[in-house]
Amino acid sequence: AAITVVDRPDASVRLAGCCTPVPFDEVTGFAVRGGVVTVHRAECSAVARMANAGREEVDVRWGDTSGCRVTLVAESFGRPHLLADLTEAMALEGAEIVSATVEPPSQQRVRHTYTVQLPDAGHLPTLLRAMRNVPGVYDVGRAQHHAPASPEPA
Incomplete structure (x- = not known):
């Protein structure tokens, strides 16, 4: 953007x-x-x-808000076909998955990280809602990377 x-x-x-x-x-x-x-x-x-x-x-x-790349994290309970259901929900909302990482389950919970390209930033709230509506998903949000401890170099 x-x-x-x-x-x-x-x-x-x-x-x-x-x-x-x-x-x-x-x-x-x-x-x-x-x-x-x-x-x-x-x-x-x-x-x-x-x-x-x-x-x-x-x-x-x-400026121009067409085209938006964002990294999202979904937390879910493990179940068969969860990954397929989640990626299908994302595709139906027009999200192009650029990269995906699914961490191994820990105590029946699974963490998914997706970087997606959206046609427009206005699609983000709808995408988040669609992902949260997938059975087994209990939280979805923007990735929060930790900033370095020192300011950027001059």
Whole structure:
């Protein structure tokens, strides 16, 4: 998805891997090495660290919201055909699965991680609801990667 950097329309933009912002999230940017602007979700823990480290905060806004890649984590109880039912529900909502990881069951619980490409960011709430409606799935949410302990290099 396109990000517009206010006052710097030609700046290179990188979406932060620690918080994986997607369109419609409230976002902020920070100028980093080489004039690149790294975009974080406003509630990302890295935002406070970068501001405290004296990083220049940059005003950013979402532009074109068509096409959206997001990583989701589904928690479920193990059962036969669960993976097939879950991926079918995702496909019916127009999600293209880019990558998938299913951890081995632990005490009858299974953790699935999917990176999906959506035709539009507006599809995300519908996709999450469809995944939660699959029997055996008890939680679905955006992946929360842990930000590094130190700010990004200058």
